Amino acid sequence: MDLIKLPLKHQSWLVAAVCMVVDGGFVLLDGEPLRQTVIVLALTLAVDAMLAGPARLSLWVAAAQAAVPVIVLVSMRNGIDANDAGMLIAGYRAGAWLRGAPAYASLGFLSASLMACMVLTGHGPLQALLLAGKGALLPWLVGRYTTARRAYLAELEKQSAMAEKDAKAAVTKAVTEERGAIARDLHDVIIHHVSAINLHAGAARLGLPNGNPKLTNSLRAVETSSRAAMVDLRHLLDLLHGDKSEGARQPGLDNLDELLDGVRAAGRPAQLEVRGQRRDVPESLDITVYRIIQEMLTNALRHGDASGVTVTLEYAPDSLTVAARNVTGPGDDSGSVRRGLVGIRNRAGMFAGTTRSGLEPDGRTWRTVVTFPLEAS
Numbered sequence: 001m002d003l004i005k006l007p008l009k010h011q012s013w014l015v016a017a018v019c020m021v022v023d024g025g026f027v028l029l030d031g032e033p034l035r036q037t038v039i040v041l042a043l044t045l046a047v048d049a050m051l052a053g054p055a056r057l058s059l060w061v062a063a064a065q066a067a068v069p070v071i072v073l074v075s076m077r078n079g080i081d082a083n084d085a086g087m088l089i090a091g092y093r094a095g096a097w098l099r100g101a102p103a104y105a106s107l108g109f110l111s112a113s114l115m116a117c118m119v120l121t122g123h124g125p126l127q128a129l130l131l132a133g134k135g136a137l138l139p140w141l142v143g144r145y146t147t148a149r150r151a152y153l154a155e156l157e158k159q160s161a162m163a164e165k166d167a168k169a170a171v172t173k174a175v176t177e178e179r180g181a182i183a184r185d186l187h188d189v190i191i192h193h194v195s196a197i198n199l200h201a202g203a204a205r206l207g208l209p210n211g212n213p214k215l216t217n218s219l220r221a222v223e224t225s226s227r228a229a230m231v232d233l234r235h236l237l238d239l240l241h242g243d244k245s246e247g248a249r250q251p252g253l254d255n256l257d258e259l260l261d262g263v264r265a266a267g268r269p270a271q272l273e274v275r276g277q278r279r280d281v282p283e284s285l286d287i288t289v290y291r292i293i294q295e296m297l298t299n300a301l302r303h304g305d306a307s308g309v310t311v312t313l314e315y316a317p318d319s320l321t322v323a324a325r326n327v328t329g330p331g332d333d334s335g336s337v338r339r340g341l342v343g344i345r346n347r348a349g350m351f352a353g354t355t356r357s358g359l360e361p362d363g364r365t366w367r368t369v370v371t372f373p374l375e376a377s
Contacts, residue, residue, distance in 0.1 A: 017052075061094075194230050194233070228258075316374075318373065341357055355368070
């Protein structure tokens with residue numbers, strides 16, 4: 001058992017018990033008459049037991065320890081070894097726990113007691129001083145040193161924690177500034193060009209002669225898509241700026257109807273089928289699935305024919321499957337379609353998703369399937 005891990009109260013009891021055993025043993029082995037032995041033993045055990053008390057009473061403990069050898073020597077004219085161990089521990093406690101006048105008063109009581117005993121037993125002043133230095137001053141200084149070391153280590157830990165906190169704050173500030181710079185660049189470059197696309201498409205649509213509804217619908221779809229792109233980009237810019245408000249939230253599965261409406265506005269039928277019991281998914285996966293479906297619909301617009309696209313969401317107890325099915329348009333081969341799957345595979349791979357794609361047996365219908373593992377519900 002590691003005694004250091006014991007509570008301080010239990011450690012105090014242990015120290016007091018050891019002092020009582022050691023000092024009591026010396027009293028019993030001193031060979032003095034029984035009556036004197038019993039009196040000295042009672043005094044010694046009493047003051048040693050006080051060592052188990054709270055640290056705030058260290059002054060009174062030191063005074064009691066200092067009084068015992070003087071009382072024994074004066075009353076019994078006898079130099080019985082009484083509470084030597086208790087005196088040492090009392091000096092240490094006073095140096096470690098007390099401050100100011102109480103600390104120095106404790107040191108004075110203990111030193112005066114040892115010096116008085118030496119003088120009363122016929123020793124010289126020098127020997128009295130040496131004993132006071134060994135039995136009172138030295139343990140008192142050790143207690144002082146221990147407390148100072150503890151305070152020094154606590155200060156080091158505090159400085160280390162502050163340095164770590166400052167380092168994290170500096171990293172956070174640097175990341176925030178970098179994200180702000182990226183956001184500004186995206187805003188200055190991409191939004192400018194997307195806005196220009198929107199304006200030119202609108203101008204071209206308004207300048208068309210009547211009688212060409214297909215081209216008009218295509219231009220209107222360009223306007224719709226460019227506006228949606230600007231909305232999504234602004235959401236991303238808000239996130240880069242650290243805005244966590246509802247307006248900065250990226251779209252997820254709850255926004256699929258808006259996504260399909262954009263495809264329909266471009267003149268292509270689009271429908272969504274949901275199978276299984278809908279369940280909540282992590283926010284990051286929710287956004288990723290939305291972006292994958294967005295990419296699937298974009299591929300269908302680029303490479304599919306006018307029959308449109310069907311998106312299927314299938315919820316299973318331990319997985320979520322996303323599938324898109326459309327007929328390839330004339331002149332589109334499987335190679336050109338596959339080039340649009342790189343982004344889907346990359347997004348799916350971040351969540352351990354698997355991607356399957358290819359033509360169905362009719363040789364015209366292209367099907368893309370992405371499956372994500374989920375925790376079993």
